[in-house]
Amino acid sequence: MTETSTVDEQPGIPARSQTDVVIAGIKGMITDGRLGPGSRLPIERDLATELGVSRGSLREGVRALAILGVLETRQGDGTYVTSLDPERxxxxxxxxxxxxxxxxxxxxxxxxxxxxxxxxxxxxxxxxxxxxxxxxxxxxxxxxxxxxxxxxxxxxxxxxxxxxxxxxxxxxxxxxxxxxxxxxxxxxxxxxxxxxxxxxxxxxxxxxxxxxxxxxxxxxxxxxxxxxxxxxxxxxxxxxxxxxxxxxxxxxx
Amino acid sequence: MTETSTVDEQPGIPARSQTDVVIAGIKGMITDGRLGPGSRLPIERDLATELGVSRGSLREGVRALAILGVLETRQGDGTYVTSLDPERxxxxxxxxxxxxxxxxxxxxxxxxxxxxxxxxxxxxxxxxxxxxxxxxxxxxxxxxxxxxxxxxxxxxxxxxxxxxxxxxxxxxxxxxxxxxxxxxxxxxxxxxxxxxxxxxxxxxxxxxxxxxxxxxxxxxxxxxxxxxxxxxxxxxxxxxxxxxxxxxxxxxx
DNA sequence: GGTGCAAGAATGGTCAGATGACTGAGACGT
DNA sequence: ACGTCTCAGTCATCTGACCATTCTTGCACC
The missing domain is CATH 1.20.120.530 (GntR ligand-binding domain-like)
Incomplete structure (x- = not known):
């Protein structure tokens, strides 16, 4: 079960679901500087593999962050971090x-x-x-x-x-x-x-x-x-x- | 294509994606009084059918509304509207x-x-x-x-x-x-x-x-x-x- | 009749695979 | 150099199957 290994990899983050894993994972990438305003995320398939979740679960997490104004998805292009401006x-x-x-x-x-x-x-x-x-x-x-x-x-x-x-x-x-x-x-x-x-x-x-x-x-x-x-x-x-x-x-x- | 029929059913709501259809549909149920604080939503399969989307798309929309504090999902039980309190x-x-x-x-x-x-x-x-x-x-x-x-x-x-x-x-x-x-x-x-x-x-x-x-x-x-x-x-x-x-x-x- | 426990049903959670829709880059023609 | 077309890449959606959790119901016991 990938949930156990994911929790081990990120101590202190009590992941309750795979989607929570995605949300916490991407937020972590932003706060640790790997991603910044305007950055393009890895493609869904690769990011799902990296986070140890299925593509469906990855999409649920990305959708949640999208409605929060953190990410925006462009079909055919990729998924990007927004400007992280207050307006967003x-x-x-x-x-x-x-x-x-x-x-x-x-x-x-x-x-x-x-x-x-x-x-x-x-x-x-x-x-x-x-x-x-x-x-x-x-x-x-x-x-x-x-x-x-x-x-x-x-x-x-x-x-x-x-x-x-x-x-x-x-x-x-x-x-x-x-x-x-x-x-x-x-x-x-x-x-x-x-x-x-x-x-x-x-x-x-x-x-x-x-x-x-x-x-x-x-x-x-x-x-x-x-x-x-x-x-x-x-x-x-x-x-x-x-x-x-x-x-x-x-x-x- | 179900997108066309969904747009017809909800005039004035420019649905750009199936997940947007879900979000707008559920918000509409809340504002028109069908659902209120604490209400239980129909089960995923039925709600997806009602909104004319797949279960996966329904889930993405529900997840988005969940992170906004509007809905909460309980595995084995169902999906509920929250209290809609400001805190939430x-x-x-x-x-x-x-x-x-x-x-x-x-x-x-x-x-x-x-x-x-x-x-x-x-x-x-x-x-x-x-x-x-x-x-x-x-x-x-x-x-x-x-x-x-x-x-x-x-x-x-x-x-x-x-x-x-x-x-x-x-x-x-x-x-x-x-x-x-x-x-x-x-x-x-x-x-x-x-x-x-x-x-x-x-x-x-x-x-x-x-x-x-x-x-x-x-x-x-x-x-x-x-x-x-x-x-x-x-x-x-x-x-x-x-x-x-x-x-x-x-x-x- | 009341209580507790186990089993089963119901429902959300996750995954995998396939196909459709869209975008951007590169190639080609003028 | 500019415009158009094609194609590869990538997100969007659907389907089907299985897993995990919670609640309900039935049964046994006191």
Missing amino acids: LLSPLGILAELHTPAHAGHLLAVRRVLEAESAALAASALTDEDLAALDAILDEVDGILASDPDMDLERFIDTDTAFHRRIAQASGNPALAGMIDSLVGRTHRARLWRAITERGTVRETQGEHRAILAELKAHDPERARIRMAVHILGVEEFATAHAGDEASDPAP | LLSPLGILAELHTPAHAGHLLAVRRVLEAESAALAASALTDEDLAALDAILDEVDGILASDPDMDLERFIDTDTAFHRRIAQASGNPALAGMIDSLVGRTHRARLWRAITERGTVRETQGEHRAILAELKAHDPERARIRMAVHILGVEEFATAHAGDEASDPAP
Whole structure:
């Protein structure tokens, strides 16, 4: 049985399954420097032999690491280590945004509030005129959407909302922070669409709050930007906390 | 070819591979309410048939969702949806802590600083006498470790350090926040051990800072606790940012 | 009737082999 | 030099068989 020999070869790694052997083996290759960002792995057949597992088990382990953003497979070419950037490694965080239970919506929004307030504060000092013009353009587009009420394109509104938050997060200059916010904001489309549909008034309110945030960003005032962003998200957080028992009650700003 | 029929059955889901079909299919079962926390999935053979894929492809998809904390498989029993708690869904975040490149250590620490400062502030209002006694016991244990210098058990020191931060995060009352901190703190053992070994002085300094944090927590002063925690992590963040090019230079407080 | 144990059924875990789909490199033609 | 085609290499998928683990059920004993 190859499991015994594999455990012997890697003392301290309690391998519970062959797939765990694969995951631990590849992670070890990365941490010990044999593989780095962008490295190509040995072909499946050879790597399976090296790790003492079947090709099927190897594939299961590779698939797991792929969804974690560590590896990417290219059919016909090979399997590669990704850039291991925060954006890559944080993308699985979106599953939390998609699948958490309604009882936890408020908790998640509280985390977002903390992160996004920080990113707004950092961005206030870093935003260029070009960035600010781009943010202005996003909000101008929302004005256009609002002008077509009652036939507002709510899908488009959600997209602009996401773009607004994303742009600010990127301007923070911290890729880990931006990646985290991106994952938390970008994958809640369905719930936010639901809220926009059921509570039309929040669309205008959100736009007003976005304008207030942008004004402080333009003033390059970190603390005011932080406060504006925090209160923007706090409204929705309180809504979510109050409606934690409702079906699909996971709103977002 | 089953891929075509599967795409037809789930319009709007651009399935790129059979495993993607599986992942999207199971996620859909969760979001549309057919499966909930703790639910048992159909057996592999039946589920593969239902989704129109082979058992091997089904397994790859299940494995991917398992490592994301969405599913857990029990041999001989079946495959289950997890509790979908933040703790579960955030555990994959630890991969970021393990595999990010040194260039991003400072970024990650900055995120931790924001999150942990917030958790300290929340905890300051929520900590019970029992919690505070437990935190005191942790730091007393560290005093014992320090007393055995130069034969300090650094592994033990790292464990107590982790326990201290974890206990505070849990006391915040926000499981998403606690889960995130847990994932970011709990999986950086190797790098923190390296720092403790190479810079013995930081062990005493850390203990001093932990004592200061605990004093503010005992005083139930959210803002002072926030500041103490922030400056505690800021020191290491600045160290990491200054040594971003060094090998294994990912320290942590 | 209650308890414990063994056997069998159910189900996930693994492997091997075959075939299909895709990619990149090299050869060839213009 | 550039574009196109071919082929070898490699991942993607499927099938079938066997192994390992867990749970359920039946039976024996008290």
